[in-house]
Amino acid sequence: MLRIIISRLTQGILVIFCLLAITFVLIRLMPGDPFTGEKSHAAHIIEKNRENFSLDKPIPIQFGVYLTKLTQGDMGDSPTREQKVSTIIKHSFPASLILGICSMIVAICIGIPAGVIAALKKNSLIDYGTMVIAMIGISIPSFVIGPLLASYVAMNVPLLKVAGWGDPFDWILPSITLGAMTGAYIARITRGGMLEVINQDYIRTAKAKGVSQFNLIFKHAIRGGIIPAVAYVGPAFAMLLTGSFVVETIFQIPGMGQHFVTATKDRDYFLLQGVVLLFGTLIVLANLAADIALVLLNPRLREA
Protein backbone atom coordinates (compact mmCIF):
# COMPACT_ATOMS: atom_id res chain seq x y z
CA MET A 1 0.00 0.00 0.00
CA LEU A 2 2.70 2.45 1.04
CA ARG A 3 4.74 1.50 -2.01
CA ILE A 4 1.80 2.22 -4.29
CA ILE A 5 1.28 5.63 -2.71
CA ILE A 6 4.97 6.50 -2.99
CA SER A 7 5.24 5.43 -6.61
CA ARG A 8 2.05 7.31 -7.52
CA LEU A 9 3.28 10.41 -5.73
CA THR A 10 6.59 10.31 -7.58
CA GLN A 11 4.76 9.99 -10.86
CA GLY A 12 2.43 12.79 -9.77
CA ILE A 13 5.31 15.14 -9.07
CA LEU A 14 6.68 14.30 -12.51
CA VAL A 15 3.28 15.12 -14.02
CA ILE A 16 3.14 18.48 -12.27
CA PHE A 17 6.69 19.26 -13.33
CA CYS A 18 5.98 18.41 -16.99
CA LEU A 19 2.78 20.43 -16.91
CA LEU A 20 4.58 23.46 -15.50
CA ALA A 21 7.44 23.16 -17.97
CA ILE A 22 5.09 22.80 -20.97
CA THR A 23 2.93 25.76 -19.90
CA PHE A 24 6.02 27.80 -19.09
CA VAL A 25 7.52 27.34 -22.54
CA LEU A 26 4.25 27.52 -24.53
CA ILE A 27 3.11 30.83 -23.09
CA ARG A 28 6.54 32.39 -23.60
CA LEU A 29 6.67 31.23 -27.22
CA MET A 30 3.57 33.29 -27.96
CA PRO A 31 4.16 36.74 -29.39
CA GLY A 32 3.86 39.62 -26.96
CA ASP A 33 4.38 39.68 -23.22
CA PRO A 34 2.46 41.03 -20.21
CA PHE A 35 3.67 44.57 -20.89
CA THR A 36 2.72 44.96 -24.51
CA GLY A 37 -0.90 45.66 -25.18
CA GLU A 38 -3.49 48.23 -24.32
CA LYS A 39 -1.67 49.86 -21.42
CA SER A 40 1.48 50.80 -23.31
CA HIS A 41 4.21 52.52 -21.38
CA ALA A 42 7.45 54.21 -22.37
CA ALA A 43 10.12 51.86 -23.63
CA HIS A 44 12.40 52.24 -20.61
CA ILE A 45 9.57 51.43 -18.19
CA ILE A 46 8.76 48.28 -20.13
CA GLU A 47 12.46 47.35 -20.04
CA LYS A 48 12.52 47.91 -16.29
CA ASN A 49 9.38 45.82 -15.83
CA ARG A 50 10.75 42.99 -17.90
CA GLU A 51 13.88 43.06 -15.79
CA ASN A 52 11.88 42.97 -12.55
CA PHE A 53 10.10 39.82 -13.67
CA SER A 54 13.42 38.50 -15.10
CA LEU A 55 11.81 38.18 -18.52
CA ASP A 56 14.99 39.46 -20.14
CA LYS A 57 16.79 36.20 -19.40
CA PRO A 58 16.72 32.97 -21.42
CA ILE A 59 13.73 30.70 -20.78
CA PRO A 60 15.61 27.91 -18.91
CA ILE A 61 17.05 30.43 -16.46
CA GLN A 62 13.61 32.00 -15.99
CA PHE A 63 12.27 28.54 -15.23
CA GLY A 64 15.04 28.00 -12.69
CA VAL A 65 14.28 31.30 -11.00
CA TYR A 66 10.57 30.45 -10.94
CA LEU A 67 11.15 26.99 -9.43
CA THR A 68 13.49 28.36 -6.77
CA LYS A 69 10.91 30.92 -5.72
CA LEU A 70 8.24 28.24 -5.80
CA THR A 71 10.12 26.05 -3.34
CA GLN A 72 10.10 29.04 -1.00
CA GLY A 73 6.34 29.24 -1.34
CA ASP A 74 6.32 32.31 -3.58
CA MET A 75 4.17 32.01 -6.71
CA GLY A 76 5.25 35.41 -7.99
CA ASP A 77 3.24 38.53 -8.79
CA SER A 78 0.72 39.00 -11.54
CA PRO A 79 2.17 41.64 -13.90
CA THR A 80 -1.19 42.72 -15.34
CA ARG A 81 -3.19 42.81 -12.11
CA GLU A 82 -0.48 44.13 -9.80
CA GLN A 83 -1.40 41.60 -7.15
CA LYS A 84 0.28 38.54 -5.74
CA VAL A 85 -0.74 35.39 -7.63
CA SER A 86 -1.36 33.65 -4.33
CA THR A 87 -3.83 36.40 -3.34
CA ILE A 88 -5.77 36.09 -6.60
CA ILE A 89 -5.94 32.32 -6.22
CA LYS A 90 -6.92 32.56 -2.57
CA HIS A 91 -9.92 34.69 -3.55
CA SER A 92 -11.10 32.66 -6.52
CA PHE A 93 -10.20 29.09 -5.66
CA PRO A 94 -12.89 28.34 -3.02
CA ALA A 95 -15.70 28.91 -5.53
CA SER A 96 -14.11 26.56 -8.07
CA LEU A 97 -13.43 23.88 -5.48
CA ILE A 98 -16.97 24.01 -4.08
CA LEU A 99 -18.36 23.80 -7.60
CA GLY A 100 -16.11 20.84 -8.41
CA ILE A 101 -16.97 18.92 -5.25
CA CYS A 102 -20.71 19.60 -5.45
CA SER A 103 -20.90 18.53 -9.06
CA MET A 104 -18.93 15.36 -8.28
CA ILE A 105 -21.45 14.61 -5.52
CA VAL A 106 -24.30 15.21 -7.97
CA ALA A 107 -22.62 12.93 -10.53
CA ILE A 108 -22.06 10.10 -8.04
CA CYS A 109 -25.52 10.37 -6.49
CA ILE A 110 -27.13 10.15 -9.94
CA GLY A 111 -24.71 7.82 -11.65
CA ILE A 112 -24.13 4.96 -9.25
CA PRO A 113 -27.77 4.25 -8.26
CA ALA A 114 -28.87 4.57 -11.89
CA GLY A 115 -26.16 2.19 -13.05
CA VAL A 116 -26.87 -0.36 -10.30
CA ILE A 117 -30.61 -0.34 -10.95
CA ALA A 118 -30.11 -0.65 -14.71
CA ALA A 119 -27.79 -3.63 -14.20
CA LEU A 120 -30.17 -5.38 -11.79
CA LYS A 121 -33.08 -4.98 -14.22
CA LYS A 122 -30.99 -5.87 -17.26
CA ASN A 123 -32.78 -5.66 -20.63
CA SER A 124 -35.94 -4.32 -19.05
CA LEU A 125 -37.65 -1.06 -19.90
CA ILE A 126 -35.96 0.55 -16.88
CA ASP A 127 -32.56 -0.51 -18.20
CA TYR A 128 -33.13 0.84 -21.69
CA GLY A 129 -34.71 4.03 -20.36
CA THR A 130 -31.81 4.72 -18.00
CA MET A 131 -29.21 4.09 -20.66
CA VAL A 132 -30.96 6.28 -23.24
CA ILE A 133 -31.18 9.07 -20.66
CA ALA A 134 -27.49 8.55 -19.87
CA MET A 135 -26.65 8.81 -23.55
CA ILE A 136 -28.63 12.04 -23.79
CA GLY A 137 -26.72 13.29 -20.77
CA ILE A 138 -23.40 12.53 -22.48
CA SER A 139 -24.49 14.23 -25.69
CA ILE A 140 -25.80 17.50 -24.26
CA PRO A 141 -22.97 19.83 -23.28
CA SER A 142 -23.00 22.00 -20.19
CA PHE A 143 -23.39 25.19 -22.19
CA VAL A 144 -26.74 23.92 -23.42
CA ILE A 145 -28.00 22.52 -20.11
CA GLY A 146 -26.81 25.56 -18.14
CA PRO A 147 -28.71 28.30 -19.98
CA LEU A 148 -31.80 26.08 -20.21
CA LEU A 149 -31.77 25.43 -16.45
CA ALA A 150 -31.16 29.11 -15.80
CA SER A 151 -34.00 30.28 -18.00
CA TYR A 152 -36.64 27.68 -17.14
CA VAL A 153 -35.88 26.44 -13.62
CA ALA A 154 -34.28 29.47 -11.99
CA MET A 155 -37.06 31.75 -13.27
CA ASN A 156 -39.77 29.60 -11.68
CA VAL A 157 -38.21 28.39 -8.41
CA PRO A 158 -38.10 31.23 -5.89
CA LEU A 159 -34.87 30.30 -4.05
CA LEU A 160 -32.76 29.79 -7.17
CA LYS A 161 -31.07 32.60 -9.06
CA VAL A 162 -30.15 32.82 -12.73
CA ALA A 163 -26.56 33.76 -11.91
CA GLY A 164 -24.39 34.66 -8.96
CA TRP A 165 -22.57 33.00 -6.12
CA GLY A 166 -23.90 34.09 -2.74
CA ASP A 167 -25.62 31.46 -0.60
CA PRO A 168 -25.52 27.64 -0.93
CA PHE A 169 -28.73 27.69 -2.99
CA ASP A 170 -26.66 29.21 -5.78
CA TRP A 171 -24.56 26.07 -5.83
CA ILE A 172 -27.42 23.85 -6.96
CA LEU A 173 -27.91 24.72 -10.63
CA PRO A 174 -24.21 25.04 -11.56
CA SER A 175 -23.47 21.71 -9.87
CA ILE A 176 -26.24 19.94 -11.76
CA THR A 177 -25.07 21.54 -15.02
CA LEU A 178 -21.49 20.47 -14.50
CA GLY A 179 -22.22 17.08 -12.95
CA ALA A 180 -24.80 15.82 -15.44
CA MET A 181 -22.39 14.56 -18.06
CA THR A 182 -20.07 12.89 -15.55
CA GLY A 183 -23.09 11.32 -13.86
CA ALA A 184 -24.18 9.87 -17.18
CA TYR A 185 -20.75 8.35 -17.76
CA ILE A 186 -20.66 6.94 -14.24
CA ALA A 187 -24.08 5.35 -14.78
CA ARG A 188 -22.86 3.56 -17.91
CA ILE A 189 -19.65 2.41 -16.28
CA THR A 190 -21.38 1.24 -13.11
CA ARG A 191 -23.88 -0.77 -15.15
CA GLY A 192 -21.06 -2.52 -17.00
CA GLY A 193 -19.16 -3.24 -13.80
CA MET A 194 -22.22 -4.58 -11.98
CA LEU A 195 -23.17 -6.84 -14.89
CA GLU A 196 -19.74 -8.40 -14.82
CA VAL A 197 -19.86 -9.03 -11.07
CA ILE A 198 -23.40 -10.37 -10.95
CA ASN A 199 -22.50 -13.30 -13.20
CA GLN A 200 -19.59 -14.41 -11.04
CA ASP A 201 -19.42 -17.55 -8.93
CA TYR A 202 -19.19 -15.90 -5.54
CA ILE A 203 -22.49 -14.15 -6.12
CA ARG A 204 -24.10 -17.47 -7.04
CA THR A 205 -22.59 -19.03 -3.89
CA ALA A 206 -23.95 -16.22 -1.76
CA LYS A 207 -27.34 -16.67 -3.37
CA ALA A 208 -27.21 -20.42 -2.71
CA LYS A 209 -26.37 -19.79 0.92
CA GLY A 210 -29.65 -17.88 1.13
CA VAL A 211 -28.30 -14.37 1.52
CA SER A 212 -31.17 -11.90 1.21
CA GLN A 213 -31.50 -9.85 -1.97
CA PHE A 214 -30.61 -6.66 -0.08
CA ASN A 215 -27.44 -8.07 1.45
CA LEU A 216 -26.51 -9.73 -1.82
CA ILE A 217 -26.49 -6.40 -3.61
CA PHE A 218 -25.18 -4.11 -0.92
CA LYS A 219 -22.66 -6.39 0.81
CA HIS A 220 -21.39 -8.60 -2.01
CA ALA A 221 -22.05 -7.25 -5.46
CA ILE A 222 -21.62 -3.49 -5.10
CA ARG A 223 -18.04 -3.63 -3.82
CA GLY A 224 -16.78 -5.27 -6.95
CA GLY A 225 -19.28 -3.64 -9.24
CA ILE A 226 -18.33 -0.04 -8.61
CA ILE A 227 -14.58 -0.59 -9.08
CA PRO A 228 -14.57 0.65 -12.70
CA ALA A 229 -16.64 3.66 -11.67
CA VAL A 230 -14.22 4.54 -8.85
CA ALA A 231 -11.32 4.28 -11.27
CA TYR A 232 -13.15 6.77 -13.47
CA VAL A 233 -13.91 9.23 -10.68
CA GLY A 234 -10.29 10.40 -10.32
CA PRO A 235 -9.78 11.56 -13.91
CA ALA A 236 -13.39 12.76 -13.98
CA PHE A 237 -12.76 15.12 -11.08
CA ALA A 238 -9.90 16.61 -13.06
CA MET A 239 -12.19 17.08 -16.04
CA LEU A 240 -14.82 18.72 -13.82
CA LEU A 241 -12.29 21.21 -12.51
CA THR A 242 -10.97 22.22 -15.91
CA GLY A 243 -14.45 21.97 -17.43
CA SER A 244 -15.75 24.42 -14.86
CA PHE A 245 -14.58 27.37 -17.02
CA VAL A 246 -17.73 27.13 -19.06
CA VAL A 247 -20.10 26.76 -16.13
CA GLU A 248 -18.37 29.62 -14.33
CA THR A 249 -19.00 31.78 -17.38
CA ILE A 250 -22.66 30.79 -17.66
CA PHE A 251 -23.55 31.37 -14.01
CA GLN A 252 -21.05 34.19 -13.45
CA ILE A 253 -19.24 32.41 -10.66
CA PRO A 254 -16.11 34.18 -9.38
CA GLY A 255 -13.90 31.11 -9.77
CA MET A 256 -10.55 30.39 -11.34
CA GLY A 257 -11.81 29.63 -14.84
CA GLN A 258 -12.08 33.31 -15.78
CA HIS A 259 -8.51 33.88 -14.58
CA PHE A 260 -7.23 31.07 -16.69
CA VAL A 261 -8.82 32.38 -19.88
CA THR A 262 -7.90 36.03 -19.31
CA ALA A 263 -4.38 35.18 -18.13
CA THR A 264 -3.81 33.32 -21.39
CA LYS A 265 -5.12 36.23 -23.45
CA ASP A 266 -3.16 38.88 -21.48
CA ARG A 267 0.03 36.77 -21.47
CA ASP A 268 -0.01 37.02 -17.70
CA TYR A 269 2.69 34.35 -17.33
CA PHE A 270 2.76 34.10 -13.57
CA LEU A 271 -0.97 33.99 -12.99
CA LEU A 272 -1.34 31.30 -15.65
CA GLN A 273 1.44 29.23 -14.09
CA GLY A 274 -0.14 29.58 -10.69
CA VAL A 275 -3.53 28.43 -11.93
CA VAL A 276 -2.05 25.54 -13.90
CA LEU A 277 0.08 24.48 -10.94
CA LEU A 278 -2.97 24.34 -8.72
CA PHE A 279 -4.99 22.40 -11.32
CA GLY A 280 -2.13 19.94 -11.76
CA THR A 281 -1.79 19.35 -8.03
CA LEU A 282 -5.53 18.79 -7.64
CA ILE A 283 -5.57 16.33 -10.54
CA VAL A 284 -2.67 14.36 -9.09
CA LEU A 285 -4.31 14.26 -5.66
CA ALA A 286 -7.64 13.18 -7.14
CA ASN A 287 -5.99 10.37 -9.07
CA LEU A 288 -4.08 9.30 -5.96
CA ALA A 289 -7.29 9.23 -3.92
CA ALA A 290 -8.95 7.12 -6.62
CA ASP A 291 -6.01 4.69 -6.60
CA ILE A 292 -6.15 4.31 -2.82
CA ALA A 293 -9.90 3.76 -2.95
CA LEU A 294 -9.37 1.06 -5.58
CA VAL A 295 -6.91 -0.78 -3.38
CA LEU A 296 -9.32 -0.61 -0.45
CA LEU A 297 -12.14 -1.99 -2.59
CA ASN A 298 -10.13 -4.68 -4.32
CA PRO A 299 -7.92 -6.76 -1.99
CA ARG A 300 -6.21 -8.42 -4.95
CA LEU A 301 -4.41 -5.16 -5.71
CA ARG A 302 -2.81 -5.11 -2.26
CA GLU A 303 -0.36 -7.83 -3.17
CA ALA A 304 1.12 -5.99 -6.12
Next chain:
Amino acid sequence: MPTEKNAAKDVIKGQSLWSDAWLRLKKNHMAVISMAVLALIFLLCFILPAIGNFNAPEDPAIRAAEHWFKNPNYQNLNNTFAPPSGHHWLGTDQSGRDLFSRLLYGGQISLLVGLVATTISVIVGVAYGAIAGYSSERTDSLMMRIVDILYGLPFLVLVILFSLLISEHMKELSEFLINDWKWESVFVNKYANLIPLFIAIGALGWLTMARVARAQVMNIKKQDFVEAAVSLGLKKSTILTRHILPNMIGPMIVYTTLTVPSFILTEATLSYLGVGVQSPNSSWGILLQEGSRYMETNARLLIVPSIVFSLTLFALNFLGDGLRDALDPKASKD
Protein backbone atom coordinates in the same frame (compact mmCIF):
# COMPACT_ATOMS: atom_id res chain seq x y z
CA MET B 1 -18.92 -36.62 -48.90
CA PRO B 2 -20.34 -33.17 -49.54
CA THR B 3 -21.96 -32.90 -52.94
CA GLU B 4 -21.23 -29.98 -55.21
CA LYS B 5 -24.58 -28.48 -54.37
CA ASN B 6 -23.85 -28.52 -50.66
CA ALA B 7 -20.43 -27.00 -51.19
CA ALA B 8 -22.00 -24.12 -53.09
CA LYS B 9 -24.43 -23.61 -50.25
CA ASP B 10 -21.57 -23.48 -47.76
CA VAL B 11 -19.89 -20.80 -49.80
CA ILE B 12 -23.03 -18.69 -49.69
CA LYS B 13 -23.43 -19.30 -46.00
CA GLY B 14 -19.85 -18.27 -45.21
CA GLN B 15 -19.81 -14.81 -43.71
CA SER B 16 -17.05 -12.29 -43.48
CA LEU B 17 -16.50 -10.31 -40.33
CA TRP B 18 -17.93 -7.27 -42.06
CA SER B 19 -21.19 -8.75 -43.28
CA ASP B 20 -21.60 -10.34 -39.87
CA ALA B 21 -21.07 -7.02 -38.18
CA TRP B 22 -23.45 -5.33 -40.60
CA LEU B 23 -26.18 -7.85 -39.75
CA ARG B 24 -25.67 -7.22 -36.05
CA LEU B 25 -25.66 -3.47 -36.53
CA LYS B 26 -28.88 -3.59 -38.55
CA LYS B 27 -30.66 -5.24 -35.64
CA ASN B 28 -29.76 -2.30 -33.39
CA HIS B 29 -32.61 0.15 -34.04
CA MET B 30 -30.95 3.09 -32.31
CA ALA B 31 -27.81 2.66 -34.41
CA VAL B 32 -29.80 2.53 -37.64
CA ILE B 33 -31.78 5.64 -36.71
CA SER B 34 -28.51 7.35 -35.78
CA MET B 35 -27.02 6.54 -39.18
CA ALA B 36 -30.07 8.02 -40.90
CA VAL B 37 -29.89 11.16 -38.74
CA LEU B 38 -26.18 11.59 -39.43
CA ALA B 39 -26.66 11.11 -43.16
CA LEU B 40 -29.38 13.76 -43.11
CA ILE B 41 -27.24 16.23 -41.14
CA PHE B 42 -24.26 15.69 -43.45
CA LEU B 43 -26.43 16.18 -46.52
CA LEU B 44 -27.95 19.35 -45.09
CA CYS B 45 -24.62 20.83 -43.99
CA PHE B 46 -22.48 19.99 -47.00
CA ILE B 47 -24.77 19.51 -50.00
CA LEU B 48 -27.53 22.04 -49.40
CA PRO B 49 -25.26 25.13 -49.19
CA ALA B 50 -23.51 23.98 -52.37
CA ILE B 51 -26.83 23.66 -54.22
CA GLY B 52 -28.11 26.88 -52.66
CA ASN B 53 -25.07 28.85 -53.78
CA PHE B 54 -25.05 27.33 -57.23
CA ASN B 55 -27.21 29.89 -59.01
CA ALA B 56 -27.88 32.38 -56.28
CA PRO B 57 -27.85 36.06 -57.29
CA GLU B 58 -24.53 37.80 -56.74
CA ASP B 59 -25.93 40.87 -55.01
CA PRO B 60 -26.30 39.92 -51.32
CA ALA B 61 -29.25 42.28 -50.80
CA ILE B 62 -31.27 40.81 -53.67
CA ARG B 63 -30.25 37.37 -52.54
CA ALA B 64 -31.33 38.07 -48.97
CA ALA B 65 -34.70 39.20 -50.24
CA GLU B 66 -35.45 36.58 -52.85
CA HIS B 67 -33.26 33.50 -53.01
CA TRP B 68 -34.21 30.62 -50.74
CA PHE B 69 -30.65 30.07 -49.55
CA LYS B 70 -29.22 33.12 -47.79
CA ASN B 71 -25.66 34.26 -47.36
CA PRO B 72 -24.82 33.30 -43.74
CA ASN B 73 -22.75 36.45 -43.19
CA TYR B 74 -25.17 38.97 -44.72
CA GLN B 75 -26.41 41.32 -41.99
CA ASN B 76 -29.62 43.26 -42.16
CA LEU B 77 -30.03 45.41 -39.07
CA ASN B 78 -33.59 46.31 -40.05
CA ASN B 79 -34.62 42.70 -39.73
CA THR B 80 -33.17 41.46 -36.43
CA PHE B 81 -34.79 38.68 -34.39
CA ALA B 82 -37.33 37.97 -37.13
CA PRO B 83 -39.49 34.96 -36.28
CA PRO B 84 -39.42 31.92 -38.61
CA SER B 85 -41.27 32.54 -41.85
CA GLY B 86 -41.41 31.25 -45.40
CA HIS B 87 -38.64 33.68 -46.11
CA HIS B 88 -36.27 32.96 -43.22
CA TRP B 89 -37.01 29.35 -42.38
CA LEU B 90 -35.61 29.55 -38.88
CA GLY B 91 -35.83 33.33 -38.51
CA THR B 92 -32.93 35.73 -38.14
CA ASP B 93 -30.43 36.41 -35.36
CA GLN B 94 -29.33 39.56 -33.49
CA SER B 95 -27.69 41.01 -36.62
CA GLY B 96 -30.44 40.01 -39.01
CA ARG B 97 -28.51 37.05 -40.41
CA ASP B 98 -30.44 34.02 -41.59
CA LEU B 99 -30.29 31.40 -38.83
CA PHE B 100 -30.91 28.46 -41.17
CA SER B 101 -27.91 29.13 -43.39
CA ARG B 102 -25.75 30.01 -40.39
CA LEU B 103 -26.68 26.70 -38.82
CA LEU B 104 -25.64 24.80 -41.96
CA TYR B 105 -22.37 26.70 -42.39
CA GLY B 106 -21.58 26.38 -38.69
CA GLY B 107 -22.27 22.67 -38.99
CA GLN B 108 -19.76 22.40 -41.82
CA ILE B 109 -17.06 23.85 -39.62
CA SER B 110 -17.98 21.84 -36.53
CA LEU B 111 -18.13 18.57 -38.43
CA LEU B 112 -14.91 19.42 -40.24
CA VAL B 113 -13.08 20.07 -36.98
CA GLY B 114 -14.43 16.83 -35.55
CA LEU B 115 -13.43 14.77 -38.57
CA VAL B 116 -10.02 16.27 -39.29
CA ALA B 117 -8.90 16.35 -35.66
CA THR B 118 -10.08 12.76 -35.28
CA THR B 119 -8.11 11.71 -38.36
CA ILE B 120 -4.96 13.29 -36.94
CA SER B 121 -5.46 11.70 -33.55
CA VAL B 122 -6.15 8.28 -35.09
CA ILE B 123 -2.99 8.38 -37.18
CA VAL B 124 -0.81 9.49 -34.27
CA GLY B 125 -2.51 7.27 -31.71
CA VAL B 126 -2.53 4.08 -33.77
CA ALA B 127 1.08 4.55 -34.87
CA TYR B 128 2.23 5.23 -31.31
CA GLY B 129 0.19 2.46 -29.73
CA ALA B 130 1.11 -0.10 -32.36
CA ILE B 131 4.82 0.64 -32.07
CA ALA B 132 4.65 0.52 -28.27
CA GLY B 133 2.76 -2.75 -28.32
CA TYR B 134 5.15 -4.38 -30.74
CA SER B 135 8.40 -3.13 -29.24
CA SER B 136 10.48 -4.66 -26.49
CA GLU B 137 9.03 -4.56 -23.02
CA ARG B 138 11.35 -1.75 -22.00
CA THR B 139 10.47 0.56 -24.88
CA ASP B 140 6.82 -0.31 -24.38
CA SER B 141 6.77 0.57 -20.71
CA LEU B 142 8.68 3.79 -21.37
CA MET B 143 6.27 4.82 -24.12
CA MET B 144 3.21 4.02 -22.04
CA ARG B 145 4.65 5.88 -19.03
CA ILE B 146 4.82 8.96 -21.25
CA VAL B 147 1.17 8.43 -22.15
CA ASP B 148 0.33 8.11 -18.45
CA ILE B 149 2.02 11.41 -17.74
CA LEU B 150 0.29 13.16 -20.63
CA TYR B 151 -2.99 11.72 -19.37
CA GLY B 152 -2.50 13.59 -16.14
CA LEU B 153 -2.34 16.94 -17.92
CA PRO B 154 -5.56 18.92 -18.23
CA PHE B 155 -6.63 18.50 -21.87
CA LEU B 156 -8.60 21.72 -22.24
CA VAL B 157 -5.83 23.85 -20.74
CA LEU B 158 -3.23 22.53 -23.15
CA VAL B 159 -5.53 22.70 -26.18
CA ILE B 160 -6.18 26.38 -25.48
CA LEU B 161 -2.49 27.21 -25.08
CA PHE B 162 -1.43 25.12 -28.03
CA SER B 163 -4.06 26.40 -30.45
CA LEU B 164 -3.34 30.03 -29.52
CA LEU B 165 0.36 29.42 -30.12
CA ILE B 166 -0.22 27.83 -33.52
CA SER B 167 -2.70 30.50 -34.58
CA GLU B 168 -0.12 33.22 -33.88
CA HIS B 169 2.26 31.50 -36.28
CA MET B 170 -0.54 30.84 -38.76
CA LYS B 171 -1.00 34.60 -39.09
CA GLU B 172 2.52 34.96 -40.46
CA LEU B 173 2.09 31.95 -42.71
CA SER B 174 -1.19 33.19 -44.18
CA GLU B 175 0.22 36.68 -44.80
CA PHE B 176 3.08 35.01 -46.62
CA LEU B 177 0.72 32.88 -48.70
CA ILE B 178 -1.44 35.85 -49.64
CA ASN B 179 1.36 38.33 -50.40
CA ASP B 180 4.09 36.18 -51.85
CA TRP B 181 2.28 33.22 -53.32
CA LYS B 182 -0.84 35.19 -54.37
CA TRP B 183 -3.26 32.75 -52.80
CA GLU B 184 -6.92 33.70 -52.54
CA SER B 185 -7.18 35.66 -49.27
CA VAL B 186 -10.74 34.53 -48.50
CA PHE B 187 -9.70 30.91 -48.79
CA VAL B 188 -6.51 31.32 -46.76
CA ASN B 189 -8.22 33.24 -43.98
CA LYS B 190 -10.97 30.67 -43.71
CA TYR B 191 -8.62 27.76 -43.20
CA ALA B 192 -5.82 29.61 -41.39
CA ASN B 193 -8.45 30.01 -38.70
CA LEU B 194 -9.24 26.35 -38.44
CA ILE B 195 -5.88 24.63 -38.79
CA PRO B 196 -4.70 25.53 -35.26
CA LEU B 197 -7.83 23.86 -33.89
CA PHE B 198 -7.35 20.75 -36.02
CA ILE B 199 -3.76 20.38 -34.91
CA ALA B 200 -4.21 21.28 -31.26
CA ILE B 201 -7.15 18.96 -30.68
CA GLY B 202 -5.75 16.14 -32.83
CA ALA B 203 -2.22 16.34 -31.48
CA LEU B 204 -3.38 16.22 -27.87
CA GLY B 205 -6.32 13.85 -28.21
CA TRP B 206 -4.59 10.66 -29.33
CA LEU B 207 -3.91 9.22 -25.88
CA THR B 208 -6.97 6.99 -25.56
CA MET B 209 -6.47 5.84 -29.14
CA ALA B 210 -2.87 4.87 -28.36
CA ARG B 211 -3.95 2.84 -25.34
CA VAL B 212 -6.64 1.00 -27.29
CA ALA B 213 -4.27 0.34 -30.21
CA ARG B 214 -1.58 -0.99 -27.91
CA ALA B 215 -3.99 -3.36 -26.17
CA GLN B 216 -5.11 -4.65 -29.58
CA VAL B 217 -1.54 -5.26 -30.74
CA MET B 218 -0.67 -7.06 -27.51
CA ASN B 219 -3.64 -9.34 -28.12
CA ILE B 220 -3.02 -10.01 -31.77
CA LYS B 221 0.73 -10.56 -31.55
CA LYS B 222 0.21 -13.64 -29.39
CA GLN B 223 -1.88 -15.36 -32.07
CA ASP B 224 -0.67 -18.18 -34.27
CA PHE B 225 -0.72 -16.40 -37.60
CA VAL B 226 1.71 -13.79 -36.31
CA GLU B 227 3.98 -16.54 -35.00
CA ALA B 228 3.80 -18.12 -38.47
CA ALA B 229 4.82 -14.83 -40.03
CA VAL B 230 7.73 -14.53 -37.59
CA SER B 231 8.92 -18.06 -38.34
CA LEU B 232 8.73 -17.31 -42.07
CA GLY B 233 11.34 -14.65 -41.39
CA LEU B 234 9.31 -11.57 -42.22
CA LYS B 235 10.60 -8.20 -41.10
CA LYS B 236 9.08 -6.71 -37.96
CA SER B 237 7.76 -3.69 -39.85
CA THR B 238 6.11 -5.92 -42.46
CA ILE B 239 4.43 -8.04 -39.79
CA LEU B 240 3.16 -4.89 -38.08
CA THR B 241 1.79 -3.17 -41.18
CA ARG B 242 0.63 -6.18 -43.20
CA HIS B 243 -0.57 -8.60 -40.56
CA ILE B 244 -1.32 -6.83 -37.32
CA LEU B 245 -2.73 -3.43 -38.37
CA PRO B 246 -5.42 -4.85 -40.73
CA ASN B 247 -6.67 -7.01 -37.88
CA MET B 248 -7.26 -4.09 -35.55
CA ILE B 249 -9.46 -2.10 -37.92
CA GLY B 250 -12.70 -3.16 -36.22
CA PRO B 251 -12.02 -1.81 -32.72
CA MET B 252 -10.29 1.22 -34.20
CA ILE B 253 -13.43 2.15 -36.16
CA VAL B 254 -15.42 1.94 -32.95
CA TYR B 255 -13.16 4.30 -31.05
CA THR B 256 -12.90 6.66 -34.00
CA THR B 257 -16.69 6.98 -34.06
CA LEU B 258 -16.70 7.72 -30.35
CA THR B 259 -13.88 10.27 -30.70
CA VAL B 260 -15.65 12.45 -33.28
CA PRO B 261 -18.40 13.64 -30.91
CA SER B 262 -15.95 14.35 -28.11
CA PHE B 263 -13.84 16.50 -30.44
CA ILE B 264 -16.88 18.34 -31.78
CA LEU B 265 -17.71 19.03 -28.16
CA THR B 266 -14.17 20.28 -27.50
CA GLU B 267 -14.39 22.65 -30.45
CA ALA B 268 -17.73 23.98 -29.24
CA THR B 269 -16.35 24.48 -25.73
CA LEU B 270 -13.36 26.42 -27.06
CA SER B 271 -15.55 28.53 -29.32
CA TYR B 272 -17.89 29.13 -26.41
CA LEU B 273 -14.97 30.45 -24.37
CA GLY B 274 -13.93 32.66 -27.29
CA VAL B 275 -10.66 30.89 -28.08
CA GLY B 276 -11.90 28.51 -30.79
CA VAL B 277 -13.26 29.24 -34.25
CA GLN B 278 -12.95 32.95 -35.16
CA SER B 279 -14.94 35.03 -37.61
CA PRO B 280 -15.55 35.02 -40.59
CA ASN B 281 -16.17 31.36 -39.76
CA SER B 282 -18.88 30.32 -37.41
CA SER B 283 -19.54 27.01 -35.76
CA TRP B 284 -22.20 25.42 -33.64
CA GLY B 285 -20.23 26.44 -30.56
CA ILE B 286 -20.40 30.08 -31.61
CA LEU B 287 -24.12 29.85 -32.38
CA LEU B 288 -24.73 28.34 -28.94
CA GLN B 289 -22.65 31.02 -27.26
CA GLU B 290 -24.47 33.83 -29.08
CA GLY B 291 -27.81 32.15 -28.50
CA SER B 292 -27.27 31.89 -24.76
CA ARG B 293 -26.85 35.67 -24.63
CA TYR B 294 -30.38 36.19 -25.92
CA MET B 295 -32.05 33.23 -24.24
CA GLU B 296 -34.44 35.30 -22.16
CA THR B 297 -35.89 37.28 -25.04
CA ASN B 298 -35.30 35.01 -28.04
CA ALA B 299 -34.98 31.43 -26.83
CA ARG B 300 -35.18 30.22 -30.44
CA LEU B 301 -31.59 31.35 -31.06
CA LEU B 302 -30.39 28.99 -28.34
CA ILE B 303 -32.83 26.14 -28.71
CA VAL B 304 -32.55 25.51 -32.45
CA PRO B 305 -28.74 25.13 -32.49
CA SER B 306 -28.90 23.15 -29.22
CA ILE B 307 -31.25 20.61 -30.75
CA VAL B 308 -29.19 20.14 -33.91
CA PHE B 309 -25.92 20.00 -31.98
CA SER B 310 -27.13 17.55 -29.35
CA LEU B 311 -28.83 15.41 -31.97
CA THR B 312 -25.56 15.07 -33.88
CA LEU B 313 -23.57 14.11 -30.79
CA PHE B 314 -26.36 11.76 -29.71
CA ALA B 315 -26.37 10.02 -33.09
CA LEU B 316 -22.59 9.72 -33.21
CA ASN B 317 -22.44 8.29 -29.69
CA PHE B 318 -25.22 5.80 -30.36
CA LEU B 319 -23.66 4.74 -33.64
CA GLY B 320 -20.33 4.22 -31.87
CA ASP B 321 -22.04 2.13 -29.22
CA GLY B 322 -23.81 0.07 -31.87
CA LEU B 323 -20.60 -0.42 -33.80
CA ARG B 324 -18.88 -1.60 -30.64
CA ASP B 325 -21.53 -4.24 -30.08
CA ALA B 326 -21.32 -5.27 -33.73
CA LEU B 327 -17.57 -5.24 -34.35
CA ASP B 328 -16.13 -5.90 -30.94
CA PRO B 329 -18.65 -8.05 -29.10
CA LYS B 330 -16.26 -8.95 -26.32
CA ALA B 331 -15.60 -5.37 -25.26
CA SER B 332 -17.60 -4.34 -22.23
CA LYS B 333 -19.63 -1.15 -22.27
CA ASP B 334 -17.05 1.53 -21.43
